Amino acid sequence: MTLFEYVRPDDVTGAVDLVSADPGAAYLAGGTTQLDLLLKDGVIRSNRLVDIGRLPLRGITRDGDTLRVGALTTMDALAAEPVVAQRVPFVREALLAGASPQLRNMATIGGNLLQRTRCRYFRDSAVAACNKRVPGSGCAAVTGVARMHAILGASERCIALHASDLCVPLVALDVRVHLRGTDGERSVPLTEFYLPAGESPEIETVLRHGELITRVELPLLAPGTRSGYLKVRDRASYEFALTSAAAALVVDDGVITYARLALGGVGTVPWRARAAEAVLTGAPANVETFRAAAEAEIRDPFTVPGTEFKVELAKRTIVRVLRTVAGARP
């Protein structure tokens, strides 16, 4: 039986102090991850939920070419922000490709970063083997039924996928995550916020217990940069990605002068495609370049029978999104 104390502190400092001092406490924001896993699946345990939903961490402000997005801003509110549509349109596309309208009204940006994997073996506490849930217990997914699982950053220890759409353009943009702990504030790039699954799949981020995401700082793309988000999935709406890609390009006289690329649906973390970016930058904007970039990025994937299809699908997703964004001929 899941019982917990509910508390609603009046300010950020009070919330951080409460959770930091209590190993059994957890933050409650939008609730779409926390309540699902705590109340319904019984996968995580907390004896105290600290509701931060009314703290003043909501809203979007612009400072030059940077957007400051409060951690409690909802997915819907960020998608509705005009400057997002104008200057980072692939962020809006990724937001609207994720979840459902109801969940986008509830889910927060900070919570989206911290959403937990959809791996059914992780989410079923009757399954004994899950290194993410019970460190050292093994991985049931590797020998089980896998499909919505990772092929990059994965190993026989864990193939759990980070399923966020939003985080894909965010890692492409070098967003910074601002954190508040009992000993002050710090900020980390989103690309370094997530830890490789490696030996310890149960440790997913650099967050210390009690540290709170207060905002993300999102650099706008330079005017004239084109961007796009492509999501490939089993049905047209309200479904997680099999593969996805976010790309931003500047093409000058047929040559790519600026390239940002990140992948979803394939990584244990939102996957920044730096090897592909290196191929793209300075190269002609054509399908041969795009395919070479895809080949450079999807190297040494870890697959199981259920995820083998993702290797080629991810490459084609990269080529398609780059073709679309560059406006290149097929």
Add this chain to the structure above:
Amino acid sequence: MTAGHPPDVEVTLRVNGQARPIRLESRVTLLDALREHLGLTGTKKGCDQGACGACTVLLDGESVVSCLVLAAQCDGREVTTVEGLSSDGRLHPVQQAFVRHDGFQCGYCTPGQIMSAVALLRAGRAGSDDEIREFMSGNLCRCGAYPNILAAIRDVAAQGDHVEVVGAGRVPAGGERS
């Protein structure tokens, strides 16, 4: 889990325009509070896990799945359920359109469909059939009444008389929602 029972919470929900103070276990969801504590069984429990949309209500005017919100989180906030849509014994235009277009078979998902449809129309998301389908995608109908649900929403959008809902659209004091 620690020993002992955590303290109950005192919550005042503003449901369909009426203040409803209740005392609850902290783990009670808004859905269970509405159904089990307030007797408002129009809101349905389907998957109870945020996937099916049967429990959709409006919270401060925005559609949410009430199975993934604690009642405690809703203290002082405006909740609109399907029971709050009709006025003076007259069905809401969206309800009338669902009847007119036969937008249901078994009817279990219907309250959630109707609440999402009301939210969609209020947000001006009925620009095309594709847009309606996209913004209704969080509500599953296992009977497959989708074509008639779509027709009902399209019909109301064409009439343009859907907008006012009890309690909806209120911005709570404190400005914590942007």
